[in-house]
Amino acid sequence: MDRSPAPAGAFFLAGNPDSMSDAKDLDPTDWEVFRAQAHGALDAMIDHIRDVRERPVWREASAEVKARFRRELPLKGRDFSRTLADFDAYIKPYAIGNTHPLFMGWVQGAGTPVGMVAEMLAAGLDSNCGGRNHIALDVERQIALWMAQAFGFPPDASGIFVTGASMANFLSLLVARERAAGGKNVRLNGLGALDSVLVAYASREVHNCVRQAMELSGLGARHLRLIASDERRAMRVSDLQHAIAADRAAGLTPFLIVGTAGTVDTGAIDDLDALADVASEEEVWFHVDGAFGALAALSPALKPLVKGLERADSIAFDFHKWLHVPYDAGFFLVRDPQTHRRAFAADAAYLSRAPRGLAAGETWPCDLGPDLSRGFRALKTWFTIETYGVELLGACIEQTCHMARRLEALIEASPNFVMRAPVTLNIVCFGVAEDADGSLAREIVMDLHESGEAAPSLTILDGVPAIRAAIINHRTHKADIDRFMELLEAVRRQALREPHPEPLAAAPRGPGRTRLSQD
Ligand SMILES: *Cc1c(COP(=O)(O)O)cnc(C)c1O
Secondary structure, rough: OOOOOOOOOOOOOOOOOOHOOOOOOOOOOOOHHHHHHHHHHHHHOOOHOOOHHOOOOOOOOOOOOOHOOOOOOOOOOOHHHHHHHHHHHHHHOOOOOOOOOOOOOOOOOOOOOOHHHHHHHHHHHOOOOOOOOOOHHHHHHHHHHHHHHHHOOOOOOEEEEEEEHHHHHHHHHHHHHHHHHHHHHHHHHOOHHHHHHHHHHHHOOHHHHHHHHHHHOOOOOOEEEEEEEEEOOOHHHHHHHHHHHHHHHOOEEEEEEEEOOOOOOOOOOOOOHHHHHHHHHHOOOOEOOOOOOOOHOOOOOOOHHHHOOOOOEEEEEOOEEEOOOOOOOOEEEEEOOHHHOOOOOOOOOOHHOOOOOOOOOOOHHHOOOOOOOOOOOOHHHHHHHHHHHHHHHHHHHOOOHHHHHHHHHHHHHOOOOOOOOOOOOOEEEEEEEEEEEEOOOOHHHHHHHHHOEEEOOOEOOOOOEEEEEOOOOOOOOHHHHHHHHHHHHHHHHHHOOOOOOOOOOHOOEEEEEEOOOOO
16 A cells, blocks of 8 residues: 655545546435425424414523533434424524513514514525625615614715624724824734823723723723713713823823613613713714614604714614614624724735626725624615514614513502612613512522513622613513513512412413413
């Protein structure tokens, strides 16, 4: 046997490619069988969405179920129907549950049947939306135009889909850093090229991703000033001005103010107009983290709350929260397209543009962010906005705020629960009466999760755990809020082992009423 190493550059597969008898590919051998299987899967998922109220919000996967995902790498495939059956048995029942009307945890969108179909169709096209000359980029551009219109930005504002607001907020720091660097070329020379340290400002209620963005960008989390908030949990503007003055006096360079439209904990909104004033006086970048709250601009009734958004230099927001586009669909919108491009565009031979053909075009999405290969997130967003229209989408956003008010009123009417923060939009933070350390609140949230009946989440307000109901879901209606309150009372009684006036299982059923599941 010849054991001498193959010469460099030699074809490493044995055999003559021309003599390969059976050509392989990954398409079905029988398209009609596949068609039936695929239709069956889609039908089942449509039923799954339709019947969401019939199921627990969440069920923890058992050890047996999890064991299904600890197998060896499969060498041989198997029939598609078996993969689908395993999806039904081992995956579908154990999803997080954010499609359910009594899911109120964190801040999560609920999806729509239309978004699901769009996602499937996008996968069929399998478009790579990093660049090049194809229609998907026009669809993405359409979304940027629409959002520029909705938020009062100029029509040439540039925008790009990213995974979520965390990424969009990160990009905002990089663009603001680029602007602050002036001619110093930090992309080439690093932060050491700057004359002084750059400092950013946000309220102490700001999402942690902004702190993380300071870490990741090399600017350093210690250079993010967390400004105190007022009784409505909005940034104290006079404190901001003092902090900026103190930093300037110390020889530092303020470069960025991050306002929040809808804080993640309580939904508080900074005074965006006042922040825009400070930013323009100080000549610093004004970015708004409007992850969910910016979309309040789609409701004429709520729009005044986000006044000043139209003056931002950039906005981070998510279509996957209040607009229910299936995960993931974050967006980053920038007023000045040149600065945006300057922060990311690069010359690489394989990305060079041609005057015509598939490599034509000027600005590609890969010039506006760090991703090169990227999916067609614009399609599910375009389907959502085209199909439902902004009036209905805005009305659903408004409805969640009404539901939050309803819950607030029920909490206030109950001797057993206390409000913990003002309700600005759709988030209700409350605690349990006589529960100074929040331990009962914590128990109640875990009990509710395990009951499968409802899923609020927990947050820490002023050092004490609070129950947080973030009502985002377009499916959450009055009966669901009333049911949620009944559940809270019942679970509290159970946690305290107080006698129950009537068995929980006897709670009336009907639309919006789910069983207290024991399974
Ligand atoms: C959800 C949220 C984020 C993070 O957004 P992702 O899409 O989860 O990355 C940031 N800021 C606020 C205010 C949020 O509500």
